[in-house]
Amino acid sequence: PDGLLPKEDPGWDPNTSAGLEKVKIYQMLILYGIQNGVEKPKNLTKLYEVKQGEKEAPSAFYERLCEVARKWTDLNPEDESNRMLFNMLFIAQSAPDIRRKLQKVEGADGMMISQLMSIACKVYNNREEVEEKEKRNRARLQVSLQAPI
Incomplete structure (x- = not known):
């Protein structure tokens, strides 16, 4: 997990295919966490x-x-x-x-x-x-x- 969600700047270069792939995965994981991390408030x-x-x-x-x-x-x-x-x-x-x-x-x-x-x-x-x-x-x-x- 530390490789995908690093606590410090990993130094990924989005100009290379490997770095760009890691940035895209990182973005998807962040979006998933935002969308699913908190339960939807009930407003009956x-x-x-x-x-x-x-x-x-x-x-x-x-x-x-x-x-x-x-x-x-x-x-x-x-x-x-x-x-x-x-x-x-x-x-x-x-x-x-x-x-x-x-x-x-x-x-x-x-x-x-x-x-x-x-x-x-x-x-x-x-x-x-x-x-x-x-x-x-x-x-x-x-x-x-x-x-x-």
Whole structure:
């Protein structure tokens, strides 16, 4: 190890092939030490800051949640032991209409994410139909209020 990671200037000449090779190995070892020497700090609060946007699809929201987990924690969203945590995060931080539907599902925290995603996508895709229905009901109400008695 002292040959690869010397404590004093080894006098390697990067202008020779042997010296250049030793410098490259030295650089790779330093980078490896920097990247793997210290454990990644866990910042779980970053996970709780991720909320689904009003117009954001459930799949895009979940992918964003997973990206934050990979960046700020050592949690693996695909790991079976983390399923319950990510399901609860997905449910709790989904848009209000999706959250209400998912909270009514029995055993949702133990389901596969694909099952939750399927339910969430149905709610997301039905939003337009619900909005149209509400718009028609408001129009009927307005017409009935304006009609002479």
